[in-house]
Structure formats: structure tokens, C-alpha cells
Amino acid sequence: MASDFDLKGALATYAKGQLFDPYPLYETLRLREEPFWSDGLGMWLIHGFADVEEGLSDPRLQNDRILGYERALTPENRVKFKALNEHLSHWLGFEDPPVHTQSRGYLKEYISGRLAIRMKPIIEKQIQEILTKAQSHSEIDLITDFAYPLPLAIICDLLGIESGREEEFKALADAIGIYPGNVGPILNEVAPAAQEALIKMEAFFDEMVAKRLAEPKDDLITRLGQLASEGLLSHQEMVSLLTFVFLAGFGTTLNLIANGMMLLFTHPAEKEKLIAHPELIGSAVEEFLRFESPIQIVARLVREDFEWHGKQLRAGDYVGLNAGAANRDEAIFPDANVFYIAREPNRHIAFGRAAHFCLGAPLARVEAQVAIDQFFKKFPRAEMISPTPDWLPIISFRHLGTLRVKLNYEN
Amino acid sequence: MKIEIDLLTCKDFGECALSAPKIFKMDESGKQSLRLNTTASKVVFDVLEEERNSAEEAVIVCPMQALAIQ
Numbered sequence: 001m002a003s004d005f006d007l008k009g010a011l012a013t014y015a016k017g018q019l020f021d022p023y024p025l026y027e028t029l030r031l032r033e034e035p036f037w038s039d040g041l042g043m044w045l046i047h048g049f050a051d052v053e054e055g056l057s058d059p060r061l062q063n064d065r066i067l068g069y070e071r072a073l074t075p076e077n078r079v080k081f082k083a084l085n086e087h088l089s090h091w092l093g094f095e096d097p098p099v100h101t102q103s104r105g106y107l108k109e110y111i112s113g114r115l116a117i118r119m120k121p122i123i124e125k126q127i128q129e130i131l132t133k134a135q136s137h138s139e140i141d142l143i144t145d146f147a148y149p150l151p152l153a154i155i156c157d158l159l160g161i162e163s164g165r166e167e168e169f170k171a172l173a174d175a176i177g178i179y180p181g182n183v184g185p186i187l188n189e190v191a192p193a194a195q196e197a198l199i200k201m202e203a204f205f206d207e208m209v210a211k212r213l214a215e216p217k218d219d220l221i222t223r224l225g226q227l228a229s230e231g232l233l234s235h236q237e238m239v240s241l242l243t244f245v246f247l248a249g250f251g252t253t254l255n256l257i258a259n260g261m262m263l264l265f266t267h268p269a270e271k272e273k274l275i276a277h278p279e280l281i282g283s284a285v286e287e288f289l290r291f292e293s294p295i296q297i298v299a300r301l302v303r304e305d306f307e308w309h310g311k312q313l314r315a316g317d318y319v320g321l322n323a324g325a326a327n328r329d330e331a332i333f334p335d336a337n338v339f340y341i342a343r344e345p346n347r348h349i350a351f352g353r354a355a356h357f358c359l360g361a362p363l364a365r366v367e368a369q370v371a372i373d374q375f376f377k378k379f380p381r382a383e384m385i386s387p388t389p390d391w392l393p394i395i396s397f398r399h400l401g402t403l404r405v406k407l408n409y410e411n
Numbered sequence: 412m413k414i415e416i417d418l419l420t421c422k423d424f425g426e427c428a429l430s431a432p433k434i435f436k437m438d439e440s441g442k443q444s445l446r447l448n449t450t451a452s453k454v455v456f457d458v459l460e461e462e463r464n465s466a467e468e469a470v471i472v473c474p475m476q477a478l479a480i481q
Contacts, residue, residue, distance in 0.1 A: 112430070112472070115468075347476050354424070354474050354475065357475075361471060365471070
């Protein structure tokens, strides 16, 4: 790393969400100081692969971060938005064992590796519809016209959202999702709209569950609705888990597909290699996950005071485990900053590790594999028009705003 | 078909035993039963071809990514 790297400047830009190539900063911090306390973000940052992997398995770093939300609310709002914090507390991403183990078990019965195999024909059918719609345009935006509709259709199918109501459901989930997506005093401002959406979401699911109990289908609403009616799951837990599955499974898959497409267009030799050898799609998707991990930072809260690598962590401190940085760690991945679709082995950490390992990983993989393989079979001569990647100013996620391409379709 | 398991990486979550019960078992104390026969960190063993689907499922759902098909 060049010694003239402006660490202070990079950190300030990073804290504002404006550092669109964060990898040199990640590397500098990993080699310099770990864990690193960021004043700008108010959390400990961890960048090394072994440390992130260790952190994800350490029970002293808990997922229950409700305390952090309560702390940010005024005393009056803490009472007013109690339902919102309770809703959040039942998300798998906010639970710890043993409660987490039980809730995860309810979802695992349905969201298994087998589900991905069973969903593959549905994914193939959806992607054909999406590509057929695209072919009548000379240019499309890969975000809105390609990476968005597939995961939306699939996650709604998996949940059992009635056809035609996907956008209504998504709008409610997004409105709730804004609340956990923020930190600090701004939570007081975003909480009212989130709680209002939560009330509508409960009514939405109540209506659907009633229909499914009368006429069961093979979907998650039926499954969790039955568990709730048997008293195994509270009504609140059911609404939380269904909302969580959508928010955990939609945007992440969208970003995987979008980031993969961007990587191929910005590495034309690798794109041509994939077109010539479509059997590489499996390892290519793993490399997309490693090179531009959709989820960069996974947050944890320190449960009890302890010392980690010589630093004193205090109960209640936030810790950011940076999977995106870990996936560029030279100690694990030779030529870590080289994008190489045939990379093997590739034990990346984009889906996390241990108790919270992504339940939807098999499904996300199949969606990305089918979508990207089929896209290049249909549009092998597509060209990127967007000059540079349009990263949104978000620290925790790698999320492109637009990705315009010219299809150059020949029938 | 051969499966490789890294017993140092494995943290006994037991997901493989749910996905591929004919290949993986957890012992009475909840540990990966392959630990009983070895002190090696990596174990490679043969699996019937008809178990390929469940073996592949076990590989992709392993929370520690400790499995590989060779």
C-alpha cells in the first residue's frame, strides 16, 4: 500500500457514505489496526478474514441490537414505538440462540436447499418473461428491468403473496425496513412512518393468513399461519418473520445479480470467457459474491466487556464485521483484488458464517446463476452504456443506482 | 463421488445431518460423528452416487462452509 494514502480523508469520505471504492481503505485499516474504532460511524470496524469469521462465531458479540434503537429514541418515543422495536426483536437478524435457533428452525423447514432446486423451473420461467420483455427495447436499465423483477417475483412466490399485490407488499416492507436501516437520533423521525406501515402490514398478513388457513397452499404464509394458529408462534412473531424474509431476501439478491452484471461488463475478458464457457456460471457467481459482496458490514452489539486483540470492547459498543473487506483479504485469497470467474477455491464469507449463515444462500445462488446465464445466452453482444458504476451512498451495502446497457439483440 | 470435511472448520451445527441423513450423523453429544474415528483435521470419504443430491445440499447449507465434493 502506497504510503501517501490519505487515511484521514478516506475515513471522512467513508463515514459520509461517499467512498465509492472503499477497498484501499479496508486494506489500509486491516494492515494497520484491528479492531479499529471509527468516530465517524461510532463503531469498532473489523476487516480481516480470520477476524470477521471469528467475530461471527463469538457469542459475546450479539445480534440483539434493540438496545441501540431504544437508546436512540426519546423516552416518549420509546413508549410510542414499542411495537416497532418488538417487531424488530423477532427478526432472525436481531435474535440470538436459543430463541434464534427455534425461529430459524421454523423457516428452515421451508427455506432449505431443496427449495432452491424446486424453485429452479419457476426462476427459469420468470427470467424468460423478463428477457422477452427486454428484447423489444434497444437499451435497458439492468437494475430496474432485470435485477429487480426476478427476486421480487421469486420471494413473493415463496411467501405466497397474491399475484398483483407484490408492489403493495414491497412498499410496506420497505417502509418498515427504513427504521432498522438507520442509526442514531434520526430514528425518532423515521419511526412514525415505519410504525404506520407495520400496522398495515399486520392487516395485510391477517387477511392472507385467513385465506390460506381456509385454503392451504405450499407457501410460507400457509406454513407460518398454521404454526401461529397452533399457538407455536405468536401473531407478532409470524408477522416479523414474514417481513424479515422479504427484506433479507429481496434487496440482497437484486444486488448480487446487479453487481455481477456490472463486474462482467467492466471486465470484458472475463465476460467473454463466461459466454464461451457457460459452465463457469457457478464459480462466477461465487466470485461476484466475493468481489462485490452485497452485504458489506454485518453489525453486532458487544454483550459484555472483553478484550479483543488488545482493544477493550465495552458492553453496548457496536461492532461492524466487514465481510466485503474480509473477502479481499490477501491472506486467504491470492490476488484478492483480481476479479477472476474461475477462482477456486473460493470460501468467501458473503453469506456470513455460523448460526446466522444465510438461509436463502442456495436460492440466491440459483437465481443469480440462471438470470446471468440466460441473459448472455440471449444478449451476448450487450454493451454497458453507464460510464462508471453508480454506487449508492450506503456503507453497509453495495447497491448500484442504475446500470444502463445497449442490448444489440439479433433475432 | 468423494466428500471432504474439514473438522477444524466444522462447528457441529448439524445442518448436514438434516440435509443428508444417510451421509452425516450427529452423535449423542451433538458432535459430528466422524470425529469419533479420527483426529485428523480433514477427512475424505466415498459416497454413493445416488446420494449426490443430498450431498450437494449439505455442501451449500453448511453454515461453516466446511464441506466440499471432490
